Amino acid sequence: MKNLxxxxxxxxxxxxxxxxxxxxxxxxxxxxxxxxTHSFEKGASKEAKEFYGKVVSSDFTKKLAPVEVQLKVAGITIKKAHYGPIENLDKAKIQALN
Known part of the structure; x- marks a missing residue:
């Protein structure tokens, strides 16, 4: 019944x-x-929050600065962490790499 x-x-x-x-x-x-981007299936809040915590607390992420990490739910950012001088960047002039 619960599975249904x-x-x-x-x-x-x-x-x-x-x-x-x-x-x-x-x-x-x-x-x-x-x-x-790392996507999770619908309703996987626990897994997404654990993964976000691992990425934010990782020494590799901190050494990779400048980096911005976001946890999004249905396209809306609920948590955000950044390392390095991201506020000083002129985001209008930034080019995306594919």
Whole structure:
């Protein structure tokens, strides 16, 4: 009975996503950014929050500065962490890398 209820509710739960934006700053060249996204299935809030916590607390992430990490629920950012001088970047002039 519980499984039936969970299966009926699951399509209406929000999806979760952890997005990591890495900025590359080389003097004399335009600032570029690389976007890495890790998506979770609908209703996987526990797994998404644990993954976000691991990424934010990682020493590798802190050494990779400038980095911006976001936890999104249904496209809305609920948690955000950044390392490095992200506030000082002119985001209108940043080019995306694919």
């Amino acid at each position: 209820i969970k299966k009926a509710i699951k399509p209406f739960l929000p999806s979760y996503e952890v997005t990591c934006t890495t900025y590359q700053i080389i003097p004399g060249l335009p600032v570029t950014k690389k976007l890495s």
